[in-house]
Amino acid sequence: MISIKGLNKVFKTRDKSITAVDHITLDIPDGEIFGVIGYSGAGKSTFVRLINRLEEPTDGTINIDNQEITSLTKKELRVARQEIGMIFQHFNLLWSRTVKDNIAFPLEIAGTPKDKRDKRVQELIDLVGLSGRENAYPSQLSGGQKQRVGIARALANNPKVLLCDEATSALDPETTNSILDLLVDINERLGLTIILITHEMHVIRKICNRVAVMENGNIVEQGDVLDVFLKPQQPVTKKFVEQVMGSQEDDSELSFDNYKNGELIRLHFVGESANQALISKISKQFEVEVNILQGKITQTKRGSYGTLTVQILGDPKVLNETIQYINEETSIEVEVIHHAN
Numbered sequence: 001m002i003s004i005k006g007l008n009k010v011f012k013t014r015d016k017s018i019t020a021v022d023h024i025t026l027d028i029p030d031g032e033i034f035g036v037i038g039y040s041g042a043g044k045s046t047f048v049r050l051i052n053r054l055e056e057p058t059d060g061t062i063n064i065d066n067q068e069i070t071s072l073t074k075k076e077l078r079v080a081r082q083e084i085g086m087i088f089q090h091f092n093l094l095w096s097r098t099v100k101d102n103i104a105f106p107l108e109i110a111g112t113p114k115d116k117r118d119k120r121v122q123e124l125i126d127l128v129g130l131s132g133r134e135n136a137y138p139s140q141l142s143g144g145q146k147q148r149v150g151i152a153r154a155l156a157n158n159p160k161v162l163l164c165d166e167a168t169s170a171l172d173p174e175t176t177n178s179i180l181d182l183l184v185d186i187n188e189r190l191g192l193t194i195i196l197i198t199h200e201m202h203v204i205r206k207i208c209n210r211v212a213v214m215e216n217g218n219i220v221e222q223g224d225v226l227d228v229f230l231k232p233q234q235p236v237t238k239k240f241v242e243q244v245m246g247s248q249e250d251d252s253e254l255s256f257d258n259y260k261n262g263e264l265i266r267l268h269f270v271g272e273s274a275n276q277a278l279i280s281k282i283s284k285q286f287e288v289e290v291n292i293l294q295g296k297i298t299q300t301k302r303g304s305y306g307t308l309t310v311q312i313l314g315d316p317k318v319l320n321e322t323i324q325y326i327n328e329e330t331s332i333e334v335e336v337i338h339h340a341n
C-alpha cells in the first residue's frame, strides 16, 4: 500500500541544517497497523507529515496505492489527500463548529452534496461511538471524545490510509485503550492501513502488526512486533521493550541464598506457547514442586510473550528430566539460571 524510498528531510535554520529524516526506505502492506516508535526528536512527526506532504521532502519518493505522492501538483495533492486521513495528538478540531459540523468539514471541501453529507456524518458518528453528542462543541467533550471526532473527520472521505501522530499521547491510560480499540475496530472493519507514531511501547504492543524503531532520523530496527519484543537488537529498542516488560536483569536481584534447593530456571514463553498449562502439567507429570518467583507475560497481536522465573524442587534426576521435557516437548525455552543444589 505504501512504498517509501530514500525519504529525506533537512530543515535549514539560519545557522545550521538539521536532518530530521535520513534516507528512509520502507514498505507497508495493505491493511496493516504499522507502528513507528522513537524518543522525542527522533524524527517521527516529520516522517509521518512527509507521507501526506504536510512537510515537503528534501529528497526521496512516496508511493501510496501506486500513486506517486511526491510528484503530484498542489491541486492533485489536495485530491490525493482525501485518501489519506490523519489524526493528531491535540485533535486539531474547529472549536467554533459542533461535532457534526467538524466531521462534515472534509466532505464540504470535497464538494459532497448536503443530503449525502448528512447521511455520511451520521454513519461516522455511529462508527466512532458519539451518538447523542452530534450538537456538542469540542470544548464540551472529554479528550477521548475529541479524538473520536478527529477519527470520524479523518475517515469522512473513505481514505485508504490513516496516519496517527501521537494520537493517544494526550489521553489517560483508560481512554488511550478505548481509542486503540476503536482503531483496531476500524482497521478490521474497513481494511484501512494505519501508520501510528508513538513513544509508548504499550501502544505498539497492543495494536500493531509490525514496528519500526526510529533514532536520529533513521529506522534502526524493524520487524514483527512479537519478534522485536523477543529479540530487540538495538539499545534503543531494548529500552522500549523494557517500558512494557521491565528489565530482564531484574531477577539478578533474586537472592539465590533464599533458594538453596532444586533448580532455578527462567521460562521464555513465545507466541502460542504461553497458553500451555505448563506449571500444572510438570508438577503432575514429574512430581516436582514449582515455586513461582517472578515473571511477566504480556499479550501482543500475534500471541503472548514473556518470562517466568521459577524454582523447581524434587529428586535431581527428575529435575533433569523435567527440564529436558520442557526443552524438547514444548515451545517454551528453558534457561537454567542457578543450580540451587
Ligand SMILES: Nc1ncnc2c1ncn2[C@@H]1O[C@H](COP(=O)(O)OP(=O)(O)OP(=O)(O)O)[C@@H](O)[C@H]1O
Binding pocket: 011, 012, 013, 018, 019, 020, 038, 039, 040, 041, 042, 043, 044, 045, 046, 047
Ligand atoms: N520546522 C522545523 N524546523 C527546524 N527543525 C525542525 C522542524 N521540525 C522538526 N525539526 C527538528 O527535527 C528533528 C525531528 O523532530 P520531530 O518533531 O520530527 O521528532 P519527533 O520524534 O516527532 O519528536 P517529538 O515527539 O518531540 O515531536 C528535531 O531535531 C527537531 O528539532
